[in-house]
Each structure stands twice: as structure tokens, then as C-alpha cells.
Amino acid sequence: MTAGAAAPRAVAVARAVALVALALALGVSPAHAADPAADFRAAARLYADGDLAAAQAAYEAVAAADPTGPWADDALSEAAGIAEKRGELLAARALWRRLVDEHPTSRQVRRARARLGVIEAAIGPDGRWLDVARRHDALLAEAVRQSDPSPQAIALAQLIAEHPDYPRAHDARMWIADAWLRVGEIDRAIAGYAAAVPLAPDALARWRAGKAHGDALALAGRFDDAERVYRGLYGQSDALADRAVDRALDDLATLRLRQRLVYLAWALIAAALVTFVGWARRSCGTWRAAARALTRPPLEVIYFAPVALLLVATSLTGNRLVERAVETILLGGLVAAWGAGAGLEAARRHGRLTLAAAASHVAAAGAIVLAVVYLALLDDRLIDMIKETLTHGHD
Amino acid sequence: MRAPSFFRGPGVSTLSLLLLAAACGGDDGVDDAPDARVVVVADGGRLELPGCGYDLVTRAGAEAPAAGVDALGADPAPRQIHLGYGDAPPATSIAIVWRTDEDTTATTVRWGVAGGPLDQETDGLTYRYYSGLAGTGDLIRLHEVHLCGLQPDTAYDYQVGGVGVDGTEAFSTTATFRTAPALAASPDAEVTIGYVGDGRGGYDVWTEIASRMQTFAPDLLVYTGDVVTIGQSQDEWDEFFAGAPELLRQVPVVLAHGNHEVNAIHYYAQFAMPSDEENFAFDFGPLHQVILNDSPVDSATMAGSTRDFLDDDLAAAVTADAPWKVVTHHRSLYSSSTNHGSDTTLRALWAPVYDEHGVDLVVSGHDHIFERTYPIRGEVIGTEPADGTIYIVSGGAGADLYGIEPQEFSAFSESTHSFTVMEMRRGMLSSASYRADGSPLDSFTITKPAP
Numbered sequence: 062m063t064a065g066a067a068a069p070r071a072v073a074v075a076r077a078v079a080l081v082a083l084a085l086a087l088g089v090s091p092a093h094a095a096d097p098a099a100d101f102r103a104a105a106r107l108y109a110d111g112d113l114a115a116a117q118a119a120y121e122a123v124a125a126a127d128p129t130g131p132w133a134d135d136a137l138s139e140a141a142g143i144a145e146k147r148g149e150l151l152a153a154r155a156l157w158r159r160l161v162d163e164h165p166t167s168r169q170v171r172r173a174r175a176r177l178g179v180i181e182a183a184i185g186p187d188g189r190w191l192d193v194a195r196r197h198d199a200l201l202a203e204a205v206r207q208s209d210p211s212p213q214a215i216a217l218a219q220l221i222a223e224h225p226d227y228p229r230a231h232d233a234r235m236w237i238a239d240a241w242l243r244v245g246e247i248d249r250a251i252a253g254y255a256a257a258v259p260l261a262p263d264a265l266a267r268w269r270a271g272k273a274h275g276d277a278l279a280l281a282g283r284f285d286d287a288e289r290v291y292r293g294l295y296g297q298s299d300a301l302a303d304r305a306v307d308r309a310l311d312d313l314a315t316l317r318l319r320q321r322l323v324y325l326a327w328a329l330i331a332a333a334l335v336t337f338v339g340w341a342r343r344s345c346g347t348w349r350a351a352a353r354a355l356t357r358p359p360l361e362v363i364y365f366a367p368v369a370l371l372l373v374a375t376s377l378t379g380n381r382l383v384e385r386a387v388e389t390i391l392l393g394g395l396v397a398a399w400g401a402g403a404g405l406e407a408a409r410r411h412g413r414l415t416l417a418a419a420a421s422h423v424a425a426a427g428a429i430v431l432a433v434v435y436l437a438l439l440d441d442r443l444i445d446m447i448k449e450t451l452t453h454g455h456d
Numbered sequence: 457m458r459a460p461s462f463f464r465g466p467g468v469s470t471l472s473l474l475l476l477a478a479a480c481g482g483d484d485g486v487d488d489a490p491d492a493r494v495v496v497v498a499d500g501g502r503l504e505l506p507g508c509g510y511d512l513v514t515r516a517g518a519e520a521p522a523a524g525v526d527a528l529g530a531d532p533a534p535r536q537i538h539l540g541y542g543d544a545p546p547a548t549s550i551a552i553v554w555r556t557d558e559d560t561t562a563t564t565v566r567w568g569v570a571g572g573p574l575d576q577e578t579d580g581l582t583y584r585y586y587s588g589l590a591g592t593g594d595l596i597r598l599h600e601v602h603l604c605g606l607q608p609d610t611a612y613d614y615q616v617g618g619v620g621v622d623g624t625e626a627f628s629t630t631a632t633f634r635t636a637p638a639l640a641a642s643p644d645a646e647v648t649i650g651y652v653g654d655g656r657g658g659y660d661v662w663t664e665i666a667s668r669m670q671t672f673a674p675d676l677l678v679y680t681g682d683v684v685t686i687g688q689s690q691d692e693w694d695e696f697f698a699g700a701p702e703l704l705r706q707v708p709v710v711l712a713h714g715n716h717e718v719n720a721i722h723y724y725a726q727f728a729m730p731s732d733e734e735n736f737a738f739d740f741g742p743l744h745q746v747i748l749n750d751s752p753v754d755s756a757t758m759a760g761s762t763r764d765f766l767d768d769d770l771a772a773a774v775t776a777d778a779p780w781k782v783v784t785h786h787r788s789l790y791s792s793s794t795n796h797g798s799d800t801t802l803r804a805l806w807a808p809v810y811d812e813h814g815v816d817l818v819v820s821g822h823d824h825i826f827e828r829t830y831p832i833r834g835e836v837i838g839t840e841p842a843d844g845t846i847y848i849v850s851g852g853a854g855a856d857l858y859g860i861e862p863q864e865f866s867a868f869s870e871s872t873h874s875f876t877v878m879e880m881r882r883g884m885l886s887s888a889s890y891r892a893d894g895s896p897l898d899s900f901t902i903t904k905p906a907p
Contacts, residue, residue, distance in 0.1 A: 098644065101644070102883060105883060105884050105903070106903070108884070108886075108901070109884060109901050109903040132644075135644070135645075135646060135881075138646070142879075166611070168609055168611075168634060168637065168645070168646075168675070169646075171611075171632075171634070171673040171706075172648065172672065172673035174673075175670060175671045175672065175673040176671065176672075176673075178671065179671045201895045201896055202896060204895075205896050205897065205898070205899075206868060206898070232893060232894065235893055236893055236895050239891070239893060243870075243872075268660075269660060269664060272660050299698075301659055301694075301695055301698050301699075302659070302660065304659070304691070304695070305659045305660050308657065
């Protein structure tokens, strides 16, 4: 027992000496050798510069130089965290364990215990899954900020296929299905979730995978399949999970209704268009004449087109000032059109519609619109913004 | 820097709510129990918290707090145990809140330094509020105990519960919390802060995120708002607590009010937060955390008292040399989401204050995405952290996701369920965001020269 205990201690001392030497070689100044705070900050600089290996070594050196000092627990924690980031899971496990054993009252202990749990769950108590876990984490890290994580999803699927008993295989399967969903490969995502359900390690994981499967089916518009999957989730977890299923089924009912209304909307549009064509055919007598009539813009379109264009242009600006101005102009235009139109209708009914009267109505309506446009442009100095945009371009 | 008194709400107009609990009196003369007419006056009120020197104030919609009295109801087992803060510093205090059946009024916390005996006992206050709209629904019984005068950076074990008139005990199992480090004593202490928001309606995702977050052992949880879809829906609040029981009884949580909370009494009654529980700030080790309500009852306050509070608080924080200044509110000043997108009105109000006082990060939600901007100052997009404030949208705790059209200010964005964990110490802030499944999403590090 004694010899067995002494040997690891000797190894630890030798390791500490080597680490101090390494840290010195990495640029932790000898002048600061007795200043753990300065050494700690030097390690932090290495980390911030992205030199993770050097930072880990430097933190370990701080802990080794003064194992009972006030910086030792933080240094071990930082070193362990970096080791995890680097995929050095055995080193990370050893560092977190040291932290728990040597600094049991440190504020870092709770994190150390939590991370030990994560690492041991990933690599297994005997470390047999270390290599798989490392490759798994490396693929996830590679996929960060990739708009298309398909290569990593394929590689991870291969890895899991080779190691179906890997403790994090379920997490990996779910990540792969999520990745397919992110890139729009919804059928692959659905297949992925479906495959993950029976292989889930526990009831909660199975429920989550099932819920994700149902969600993906709903997203794909396969409502009947989604409903079947959702209903199968009842009773698999707790009452709150059942309530989540209730909500999913409610959402599904809404999606179904919306889908039906979409069909109805398109049917109405198609029917109306067919009706228009039919009317034209009946009025004109021949299909050729009807086609000519339908391609000639009617008076309504000539009036409506500029308004529609204005509304489209407004929607493109996304600017609240412009929106407000358009509202004002359209309201002013409505008032002008009403006044001028009602007057013209009355003149026509009483047989007093002359060209001069029509022209004066148009001029009056035009004047009102111009005035309203000017007032709208002055509102909150919109006119200056437009001038600036025209002069200097969009910001 | 901090609001001067613990205040849980303005003295709003009197709202007396009556609950008529019909007695099941028999008409045969055998059951001669009198009619039970329970009158609950829910005007709110205030009472000094034992041992802390400040008041606990309840708002209209909840009854006035009362001292706990030894009495246990039919189901006195403490549940929904969670931690927060009152108006004492997080380095030396904690607030513990839990729920029981309505008839249990015993309100006691047994506590002691972690690993030792629970040799201290502190009594607290209790109050009720209605689970439904304006005096309808069940009465929810809450208990609140604040422990003050604790040692900084120290772990404590605790149990909550109480004793009945016959001596029967109903206490929870033991849990542990840790006080924040005091910057004066531990200038280089590191804290881990979790940021998450918009879990509403996504119970399954929230439970997964909560369990993933625990593996990073945060010291504090900051929620960016919209815990629930309807603020008065007690069922949804129950889901929030049920989704993270272990996390919430170990890690204090502070929240920014989200528009879906609709300033409901449920929000203000169930959490212990400093000041008026809407706009407040506190130091947590090297972090100076500001929380703002950007959907208050009176929206004019955002340009008035809230902006003034923000300005004054950040000015004081600069003087106090708080290493990291983080502001959290619900709506996002910068967001590439196609749903809400950037709130330019709020940006015009508050961004100049952030710029003036050198706020490092603004973490918000509202859009159900994850996004991190480049540093921005005066609407000018920079590249280095020193160029301005980094805005993070962390609105992916479970609600249905929104689409994204990345804008020029966006350094990274993804429509995904997510949470963010930040490690902060003097000189360095490291942020890592993860999807709900625990896979890495985004990370960045900011350094500042140590003073």
C-alpha cells in the first residue's frame, strides 16, 4: 500500500517539475515564478490568444507550483476545462478529480463533479470509449458555424454505426437528425428520429426522440403520421410530458386546419380566375376575342397599379416613416377620389358631365393628392431622409 | 448602485378580492360546521423579513405577507423550491422560495455550512395569490425566507419546510447553494452564469436545457423573459418549475420580465428578486448584472425612470470598477430574426446609455433564435470587443423557433433551441453557447487588461 501510494506521488512531483519547466519554456516569465497571480494571468492570455495547449500547460504549472495556494483550484479548473475543449478527456478527468480531491471546499468543486459525470458517462468508467468520444466531440466542434453540417453528420453516423454501444450514441443520433433538419433534408431527419426512438437509453430519452419525430413529421405535412407518433407518447413519461403531447396535438390540429384553408384559398383563386375567363368568353363570343379582352388592362388596373406599386415599394423599405407617409397619402387619395368621384357621378346622373367639369375634378383631386403628399413628406422630416438617400445612397 | 430598499411593487390601487368557499354544511343538523367564508384581501402589502432589515413587499393580486405560523396542511411537502435574491448582496445573502398546499403556514429554513450540521433555523414570511385571472382559480401558497449575513463564496446546505402544531415536521431533502464571491476579498474569483430565455410552451425542450445546463454548474441563472405564454397560466409556471427542480434549488435565478408575462401577479409573486423586481442590478463576483423590464405596465417609463435608473446604475458601476457589465432585458435591440427583428425604438432609448457606460454585453430574448452580434457602438459595427457592446439573443429555451435573415451586424446566428454559459473573472470573459442537445453552437472570449 505504501509503495503503491508513493509511486504516484513521485510521478506527480516529476510531472509538476516538468510542467513548471514547460510553462517557463512557454514564456511564463521566471521573474513571476513566485507570483502565481501573474502566472495565472499569463496562462489566461495564452488561452485568449487561442493557444490552448500552452494555456493548459501554463495553468497546470500554476497549480503545480503552489498546490495549496489560492490559485491552485482555479488553475486546475481552467486546465481541466481546456483539456475538455481539446478532447483530452483523460487529462480532463484527472484534473477535475484532483480538484475535487485536493480542494474540496473550492467553488469550482460543483463544476468539477458535474464535468466528471459528463466525461465518465462519455468514455465509460474504464475509459474504453475514449477514442470514440474524442472523435465524436471533434466532429461536433468541426460542425460549429458550418452552414452545412452534412459531412459531419455522415461521419458521425458512420462512427455510431461502428460503435452502436457507445454511451453517447443516442445523443449522436439525435444530433444527426437535427443536422438533417437544419439543412432541409427533412426525410432524412424523420428517418433519423424514427431510428433513434427504439435505441434510446431510457424512457425520457425515448419520449424526447419520439416528440422530435412527431415534430418533424408535422413539419413535413405528414399530419396523420405525426398524430400517430404523438399519441404513442402518452403515458411514456410524466403528466407534464402528456400535457406537452396535448399541446403538440392542438398545434397539429391548427396546422391541419391551416392546410385545409390553404387548399380552399387556392381553390377559390382558381375558381375565380376560371370564372373571369368564362365571362370573357361568353361576352366576346370567341376564345381569341376573350384572350384579347383579358390582356388589355382595364380602367381599374390603370388606377390600381400605381397604388399597388407604391405599397410594394413601401413594404421593401421597412421604414416606419415611409409607412406612415404612405398611409397618409392613401387616406388623402381616398378622400379626394371620393369627393371627385361622387361629384362626377352626380354630374353624369343629371346629364351635366362635360369635359371641362371632368378635367376640373381631376385637377382638384390631383391637387389634393399633391398637397397630401407634400404634408406627408414633411412629417418628421421624411423629405430630408429621402433627399439624403438620393444624395448619399442607402445607409 | 443598488436601489435603496427592497420593494416588490408600487402601491397600486386597492383591489379586494373575495373568495367564497362554500361550506359543505349538512342540513340534518349532524354536520353543524359553520359556513366557511374565506375572505382573502389581495391588495398586497409589506412586512420586514426576519434578519435582513428590509421588507418583503407583495403586489396587488397577492395578499400581504405574514409571518409563518406553525401549521401544516394536508399536503405540506415543500415543492417548487427555488432560489433568488432580495435586497442584500448575493455575496452575503440568499432568498429561498417554495410552495405548499394552501393551509400550510409553517415557513422555516434549516441551514448550515455545507458538510456540517443544519444548526441554524430562520423563519420567513408566507402569502397567497390566485392562480387564475383577478381573483379566480385556486389560492397558491408561497413561503419565502431570506438568509442574510452569510459568508461570501461559501457553500451552505439547507432544508425548507416547517413544523405543525403537534410537532410533526415536513421538511424537504437537503440541497446546497453557494454565496457569490465578494470582489473585494477575491478580486480574481471566477463565476459561471447561465443565460436562457423564451421557454414558453416548450416544456420538453426546457427540461432538456435545464439538465444540460446543470452539467456546467452555473452559479447564477439569468432568464431573458417569456417563461410562459400567458402570465396568468399557473399550469405553465408549474411546468417551468417541474422542468428544472434540481437546477432551481441549487442555482439562484433572476428574470427579465417578458411581454408574455404581462406583468401578472404570478410572475412577481413566485420569484424573489431585488428592488422592484422589474429594474434592478446587483454585483455577482466580477459581474455587474442589470435587469430591465422592457414591457412595463406604463411604457412611458422606458424612456423615463427605467432609462434614468440604467444611467445612474451604470455610472455607479463604472465608479465601482465592476469588471463586467451585462444588461439583460427581453426585447432585442439587434436581431436578425424574421419575426420580431431589431427593436429600433428601444435601441434609440437605451443603446446610447450602453455606449456611454461601456456595457460589455446585452443579453436578451423575444426572438426564438440564438444570435451574437459584432461589437456595436453608436450603431457602428466594430470588430474588436473594445469597439462596443456585443448583443446576444438567447431566446431558445423551448418556444417554437423563428426564422433568420442574417443582418450585417450578425457575427453568428442560428434558429435553434439553445442556452449560453459564461465564465467571468477579472480580465477575461468566456462565453459558450450550446444547442439543447448539448452540442457546441458558438463561443467567444473577451479580455480586458486587469487593473
